[in-house]
Amino acid sequence: MRENSxxxxxxxxxxxxxxxxxxxxxxxxxxxxxxxxxxALFAEMTDERQLTARLQQLYAYDSDRIIRKISxxxxxxxxxxxxxxxxxxxxxxxxWAAAAAVILLAxxxxxxxxxxxxxxxxxxxxxxxxxxxxxxxxxxxxxxxQLILDSMNxxxxxxxxxxxxxxxxxxxxxxPTASKNSELDYNTMTTPKGxxxxxxxxxxxxxxxxxxxxxxxxxxxxxNERRVEVTGEVYFEVAKNVNSPFFVxxxxxxxxxxxxxxxxxxxxxxxxxxxxxxxxxxVRVIALPGGKGSSLVLKPGQQAAISGQQLTxxxxxxxxxxxxxxxxLFNFDGASLEEVMRQLERWYxxxxxxxxxxxxxxxxxxxxxxxxLTDLLEILKRTxxxxxxxxRQLIVLNK
Numbered sequence: 001m002r003e004n005s006x007x008x009x010x011x012x013x014x015x016x017x018x019x020x021x022x023x024x025x026x027x028x029x030x031x032x033x034x035x036x037x038x039x040a041l042f043a044e045m046t047d048e049r050q051l052t053a054r055l056q057q058l059y060a061y062d063s064d065r066i067i068r069k070i071s072x073x074x075x076x077x078x079x080x081x082x083x084x085x086x087x088x089x090x091x092x093x094x095x096w097a098a099a100a101a102v103i104l105l106a107x108x109x110x111x112x113x114x115x116x117x118x119x120x121x122x123x124x125x126x127x128x129x130x131x132x133x134x135x136x137x138x139x140x141x142x143x144x145x146q147l148i149l150d151s152m153n154x155x156x157x158x159x160x161x162x163x164x165x166x167x168x169x170x171x172x173x174x175x176p177t178a179s180k181n182s183e184l185d186y187n188t189m190t191t192p193k194g195x196x197x198x199x200x201x202x203x204x205x206x207x208x209x210x211x212x213x214x215x216x217x218x219x220x221x222x223x224n225e226r227r228v229e230v231t232g233e234v235y236f237e238v239a240k241n242v243n244s245p246f247f248v249x250x251x252x253x254x255x256x257x258x259x260x261x262x263x264x265x266x267x268x269x270x271x272x273x274x275x276x277x278x279x280x281x282x283v284r285v286i287a288l289p290g291g292k293g294s295s296l297v298l299k300p301g302q303q304a305a306i307s308g309q310q311l312t313x314x315x316x317x318x319x320x321x322x323x324x325x326x327x328x329l330f331n332f333d334g335a336s337l338e339e340v341m342r343q344l345e346r347w348y349x350x351x352x353x354x355x356x357x358x359x360x361x362x363x364x365x366x367x368x369x370x371x372x373l374t375d376l377l378e379i380l381k382r383t384x385x386x387x388x389x390x391x392r393q394l395i396v397l398n399k
Contacts, residue, residue, distance in 0.1 A: 016046065130373040130392065133211055133347045135170045137197035142185035142219065149197065161185040162220030163202050172199040176220060184218040191232070194349035196325075201228070204239035205246065210325050211346040212268070233266045235326050238281075249288075250274055254306050258283040263298075264322050270342060273305040277322045287311040328370060332363040337385060341396065348373050349392065356398045359385050 011028040014020045020028065032042045136150030141158055149157075149167060158165040162185070163174040172189065191197050191209045198208045203221050213232025221227075226246045238246045240260030248256040250267040254274045261281020267274045276285050278298040285304040286295040294311045296304050303317035324331035325343075332340055337359055341352040347369060361383050367376065373394075377387050386397040 012042065012046070130348050130350060130389070132370050132372065133194040133196060133349070135197060136195035137172075137189050137191045137209065139165070139172065140188040140190065142187060150195065160187060160219035165219075170197070172197065174200060174202040174219065176202045184220065184222065186216055186218050188214060188216045190214040192349070193346050201226075203241065203244075203246075206237045208235040208326050210234070211349075230265055230267060232268055233264070233325065235262075235264045235323070237262045252289040254288055255286040256283050257286070264326075266322075268342070268346075273307040275303055275305050275322075277303040277317045277319065279319060279323070285311065324366065325369070328368060329366050330369055330376075331366045333365065335363050337361045337363075337396070340380070341394070344373070344376070344394065351393045352396060353393055354396045359396070359398050361385055 008028075008031055011020065011024055011031070014024060015028060028042075032039050134150070136148075139147045139149055139158075141147070142160060147157060149172065152167055154167050154169070156164050157167050160174075161183075163176050165187075166173045166175055189197065189199055189209060191211055191213050193212050196209055196211055198206060199215065200206050201217055201221075202219060203226055205226070207215055207228075209215060210233035213230070213234055215228055215230050215234055217228040221244065224244060226241070226244050227249065228247070229249050229251075231250070234248075236248065236258075238258050238260050242259055246258045246260075248258075248265060250265065254267070254276070256263070256265065256276055258281065261283055262279040263281070263283055264277045264279070265274070266277075276283065276298065278300050280300055282297060282299065284295055284297050285306070287306050287309050289309075294309075296311060296313050298304055298313075301316055301319060303314040303322070305312050305314065318331075318333070321331040321333055330340075330343060330347075340363055344350060345352050350373070363380075363383070365379075367379065373389070377389075377394075381387065384398070388395040388397060
């Protein structure tokens with residue numbers, strides 16, 4: 001990196017804090033236009049999600065130094081009192097001024113030099129660390145054969161009755177072809193623990209699968225209705241077709257009817273309830289079995305929960321928290337330790353064991369799902385809970 005890295009870091013900090021002079025704005029513009037590398041770096045440093053992840057990683061390494069630096073640079077900033085899961089990494093909690101102060105940490109060279117110099121040492125220290133989940137899934141075709149999607153090349157990977165199956169840019173796409181066969185063939189996409197994937201169904205509906213989830217669907221839909229079955233957690237953006245309603249079923253416990261909308265279904269068997277959260281449009285949630293149970297029509301921002309056969313409505317859902325997984329984040333706001341550990345089990349493909357009972361701790365905060373387990377645990381250890389990792393087993397200890 002050029003010798004003026006400190007100055008460029010200061011300009012980016014001022015940009016985030018909206019305090020650039022005209023001359024400084026010109027200097028920053030000239031630097032970003034100088035190379036593609038500079039433009040990419042500027043985009044990363046001014047993107048809230050990426051900068052949040054950087055802040056969290058940096059905080060995990062040297063929290064006290066960062067708090068002192070921020071307090072000096074931003075006098076009005078007061079470090080929160082010790083609470084479970086401090087969210088120092090969230091720009092919503094810190095504000096852009098504090099983020100600017102962190103960019104200036106270590107002479108403005110942390111991101112360009114110190115991180116790269118320490119990368120080899122960090123990898124050596126964490127070489128046995130458990131990595132975060134990634135893109136991948138298993139596709140079970142109509143004849144029962146299975147394809148491991150994360151090990152396949154892009155292109156047409158199968159021809160199913162009425163559709164070509166295409167793998168492109170980490171997504172499975174069904175391209176309908178002419179078919180006179182009225183009999184439906186079904187495919188099933190399954191994401192193991194530590195994997196997530198997305199699929200575009202034959203009607204154009206898009207579905208995102210969280211870890212440890214599945215979706216079963218026909219390779220061509222019937223003319224009068226579209227039906228799929230899910231387990232785990234799936235987010236849908238349903239293609240509109242007023243003549244063919246879209247149904248999502250969860251075993252014999254729940255059904256969701258929709259004409260065209262975006263919604264999230266959380267139906268993990270180890271969660272207390274099946275939760276349907278509506279982002280856009282309108283859906284009707286039905287508590288089964290037999291299709292004769294109670295039902296609710298949701299408006300955007302509402303959430304329905306089914307526990308047993310009891311259907312309840314949350315008038316205002318936390319959409320940011322519900323959608324965090326799809327946006328590459330953990331959102332632990334208000335979550336119990338057990339809730340947090342269930343998310344970690346699915347994403348890092350681990351087993352959680354409680355050595356001395358389950359600590360009654362609740363968390364706040366948001367962080368990237370792309371950090372290694374060790375780094376995440378370092379942040380969680382700022383609570384009254386400690387951890388020990390043995391192989392793929394995470395042992396929870398009371399401090």
